[in-house]
Amino acid sequence: MVDKKPVNGHQILISTKSLNRHGLIAGATGTGKTKSLQVMVEELSLKGVPSLVMDIKGDLSGLGAPGSTNKIIEERAHHIQMEWEGKGFPLEFLSISDEPGVKLRSTVSEFGPIVLSKILSLNDTQQGLLAMLFQYCDDQGLPLLDIADLKTVLRFAAAEGKAEFQKMYGLVPTNSAHAIMRKITQLEQQEGDRIFGEPSFDVGDLCETKDGLGVINVLRLTDVQAKPGLFSAFMLSLLAELFQTFPEIGDPEQPELMIFIDEAHLIFKNASKELLEQLDTIIKLIRSKGIGIVFITQTPDDIPENILSQLGFKLQHALRAFTAKDRKAIRLMxxxxxxxxxxxxEELLTELGIGEAVVSFLDRKGRPQPLVHSLMRPPLSRMDVLSNSELDSIVxxxxxxxxxxxxLDRISAHEELTKRIEEELEAKEELENEVPERPVAKKATTTRKEKSTLEKVMASSVTRTIARELTRGILGVFGISTTRRRTTSRRRRR
Structure with a gap:
């Protein structure tokens, strides 16, 4: 657009070769961010590139059905000089909560102690203890599948098996064990335990195509907005799994997978320094795996500066300047x-209309291109949500x-250690209940011969002498007391 008027026939195209350098879609509420996201996902699907879209508001399911035309769409298509025709795209609905869709899970072992420590915001001592727990389970062949496994191993290390742990791995700090348990409980309160378990999701299933179109994987998260801890945990684990699983492919002509993270501020909200550093590292390195990440949020300020600096393209919708603070923020943006x-x-950012955006991007050789005021093309798919019956049919x-x-709920660390503890307790109870039989005292009997011999001993002079001396000694003690009492009694009478 020039002087706020569209230039007919001029189209702005972003090279797919530069998309794995990540990007940003930003703008105030109601300025068209979601429709721009919808357009990008459609274009990628048309080129055979699959994508994973975080649907926090629940308004992206319409990608699965053809859109219908109206006066605004016809006018926009005329300016862009495109032949608009409604089209639906292949969808897979995914879920980490109660939303309908394929359930995404991962085992605790697959998270590993480092990523899990970042999620739980553990300090160095606590992280060392967590690594010890993982090592113990590896050595003992105990599968760590879900949160119940981790909690049971932690309790065992701090109580029943403490001596065993100290002998094998060193001191188990009780305070650290309690702190880790509290952090796990906090994650459970946000239903974070739902993302742990089996069957573990194969991230390769995100890279499917259908009839030449890239499959759009829509992760429904409408009930996760109030649970930033759960969302951060899931995103970090997903990115880590993608990074570990996908091979290095350098700089491909188009991405293997594009990830769109709507309401991106939820990832960074209350995130620890360690978690941000982990995200920063993954985002820097994951592009060589052919994976591009696009953050969608209201203002660029929602994204940490070190991550924002890595984003190769920016699609900025209108910003609103209602206060002096807003105007200052826009000046910096x-x-x-x-x-x-x-x-x-600075002026343009506050004057953009709905469906208009300021676009900056890289060319095929990674060179920044001039800033462009652009009119976004209308989506080909439905700009409304699917009905419940349509959604259920896709699922x-x-x-x-x-x-x-x-x-799946196969035997793992929880069951194995619980069984072991129960067996040890039962053995202990049985040992305590076993009372040794006391030997029965044999009744003393004296034969005539023994009685006769005893009488002779008692009648002997030696025995009489010993008996007399003992009697003197005993009566002598009491005799003094008796004499004193009698003397005292006589004095009182006088």
């Missing part, structure tokens, strides 16, 4: 865009449903 001789960026016909629907 304008400086994040390339300098432009054509636009006054029912999912090719992943049978693979992940039924939760």
């Amino acid at each position: 304008a400086q994040n865009f390339p300098e432009s001789d054509t636009y006054n960026v 029912k016909n999912s090719k992943l449903k049978d693979k992940y629907e039924k939760r």
